[in-house]
Amino acid sequence: MYYKAKDQALNNDHDYHIAAILWRKKSPIRIGVNSKKTHPAARRQYSCGPRFVHHLHAEMHALLNTDTTKNDVLEVMRWTKDGQRTMSKPCEHCMKVIRASGIKKVRYTDWDGTWTEMNLCAISMR
Numbered sequence: 259m260y261y262k263a264k265d266q267a268l269n270n271d272h273d274y275h276i277a278a279i280l281w282r283k284k285s286p287i288r289i290g291v292n293s294k295k296t297h298p299a300a301r302r303q304y305s306c307g308p309r310f311v312h313h314l315h316a317e318m319h320a321l322l323n324t325d326t327t328k329n330d331v332l333e334v335m336r337w338t339k340d341g342q343r344t345m346s347k348p349c350e351h352c353m354k355v356i357r358a359s360g361i362k363k364v365r366y367t368d369w370d371g372t373w374t375e376m377n378l379c380a381i382s383m384r
């Protein structure tokens with residue numbers, strides 16, 4: 259699974275290589291990768307016609323059109339061009355999407371490639 263995610267992320271034709279995997283009961287159900295704004299999934303319909311959002315982050319891509327449960331786990335990982343794991347902490351925009359999805363546990367790779375776990379239980383939506 260990680261090879262597949264890494265392969266997609268490293269071939270995303272982008273300067274940043276980030277992948278997100280949504281896990282349910284230890285099974286991966288969605289892979290998301292960050293992509294250029296021309297990615298069809300980044301297309302938004304506006305009153306003046308279709309426009310592309312700035313770019314689509316891996317976390318948002320993984321959660322797009324997906325029904326999530328509070329027991330799902332989102333893993334975010336980022337690679338350098340030479341394939342080393344590096345910091346992939348979700349940005350504030352993705353965190354909003356993640357919180358809104360109800361997911362309580364997010365894991366991301368740190369600067370040295372180790373996993374860091376983030377628990378969202380204590381955060382109130384109100």
Ligand SMILES: [Zn+2]
Pocket residue numbers: 315316317348349350351352353
């Ligand atoms: Zn983001």
